[in-house]
Amino acid sequence: MAKRYMKLLMVGSLLSLTACAQQSDVRQMHNEVKTLNHEMTKLTEQTVKLTQQNALNKRSTSGVYLLPGAKTPARLNSQIGMLGMSLQDITADANGTRATLKISGESNEPLPAFTATVEWGQIQGTTESFQEVNVQNTLVSAPASTLAPSDVLIPLNLPGITPEMLGFVRIHDIQPLTP
Template sequence: MTRRYLRILVVGSLFTLSACAQQSEVRQMKQSVNTLNTAMTKLNQETVKITQQNALNAKSSSGVYLLPGANTPALLKSQIGTLRMSLVNVAPNADGTRATLRIQGQSNDPLPAFSGTVEWGQLQGTTESYQEVNVQNQLVTAPASVLAPSDVDIPLQLNGTTPEQLGFIRIHDIQPAAQ
């Protein structure tokens, strides 16, 4: 009788352990699916921003647009040469948004000292028919580079606009600094 009872107990325990293992595997699978869904949503949002940024830049006759969330550089032909610009480290702070404008020279020459205008605000409407709203601007300057090819990081403080409100940044009027 004891052996029979022990045998039933062992078989029952194995069945319970097997069910727990399956539940654990199902939980892991659900977690993996949720992680993949989150990644796909982020990629879809980034794709929309890249498409919008490219469309705005194709129509722009003054400067280059960078959209937060696009995570893609844009090229600007300026008086100091072709520049590759990107927006990095966009984050909230007490006064609005802080970000870094990364500018890379495309030639093998160091960048001269330069200045330019950065505008930011919101976009309303569609990519085909849009309006810039609540636009603010600031003058930015950069010292001459010593190394080539050159990379310049310009910290931006975008007051009065949270990262969620920030629809665009446009950089224009890049000019060499007066000697």
């Protein structure tokens, strides 16, 4: 009788431990699914922004649009050659938004000193029918590069708009500076 009781007790304990282990596995799996869902949401949002950025650039007759959520460079055939451009380090600032504009030369020649017009604001509507709202602009300049291919980092101060509200940055009118 005691042996049978011990066997039942051991089987019951084993089943209890198995049930606890299964609950732990279920919790772990739930957390992993939650993490995957979060990552999928971020990727979906990035894909939408990239699709919008590509559509805007396809329709653009001058300059290049960069959408903060796209996290992908855009190319521009400018007066100083083919350039890749992207936004980096977008953060809040007391007056609005700070970001870094990265411009990469795609030729085997160093980039000359140049100026460019940078516009920023919000986009309302759809990619097919949109309106730029609260647009501001500034002139930026970059020194000549000494290396090729060249990367130029230009700090941007975008007052009057928070990172959450920033819909686009557009770079156009790139002009080489003559010595």
